[in-house]
Amino acid sequence: MNKAEHDTGVMEECLRGYRVVKPTPELKERVLGAAREAWNVTPPANDIPWTWPILRLAACLVAAAIPVFLAHTADSSSGAGSGVMERESAAVRETADLWAMTGRSQFASLHRRAAAMRQPDAADLLARHLRALSAELTDHRANGG
């Protein structure tokens, strides 16, 4: 037996020489007296309200729905992200084409991959919407609107 085990054994032995206080008969009388008094003034028809099981069920359903909802939200947001990433912007295509035209096709594919891995930020999305809007307006004007 090493020293640490011996010390622990000695301490456990020492601890066993003590006890926490126990309830005295006076305490029993006092506590049960107060409890009986409370019992008598509380109406016997103090049944659980009918809403109690429904509330418990509702709480369980909410608790179960939260992780499902969070998982769904996380899944759809990551799905939306990948969908956007799949779309290659015109700027990326142009740059890649330039690399290809100058005979450096390895740089073109590298540029496409880097663009695909980059998460589009809000500014990119806004710019895309503005371009689409501008194209719509141009078409509208060209059609004599």
Next chain:
Amino acid sequence: MEDGNIEKQIKASLAADDSSALDLIWNEYASDLLGYLVTIHRSRHEAEDTLQEVFVTIATKRAYVAVARNLKAYLFRLARNTALNRIKREGRRREKLHQAGDWLEVEAPNAGGEDRSALLATALARLPEKQRTVVVMKFFRDKPLSEIGDMLRISGNTAASRLRYGMEKLKHLLTEESP
């Protein structure tokens, strides 16, 4: 009588609105509840007052107690919540006044014949409550770890690890504080 039978009997009495349920609960759980409450309050008087509050709650909310799935765990949870509410209500100031060793009693004097209960109580008071509860229940109430786990709704392994950490810290504190 087995735990399950007593629980059933208590629940049946509560459901039948028979106040003898209070006596049954007292006989079965009062010692352990008081032992648990002194570990939270670190004061005999505070623990006794909280125990009274717990029994009054049992009497007034007997319909809820009667349908508790695990009566023992329910009563210990009720005791803990009542104690924490009391501490919050009355503030730490009052609690600190009672941090004496009035909740420990000497059962068998050690080899030197000296009473180190005040020193021990001070060291125990410095343990985190969860570790203190397991140490007290294990050594001062002779409860097996499985039963402690049952009371506190934790696994036996969790109770064992709390005991181990508590004992290590207690050893350190007692070495530090020994004259």
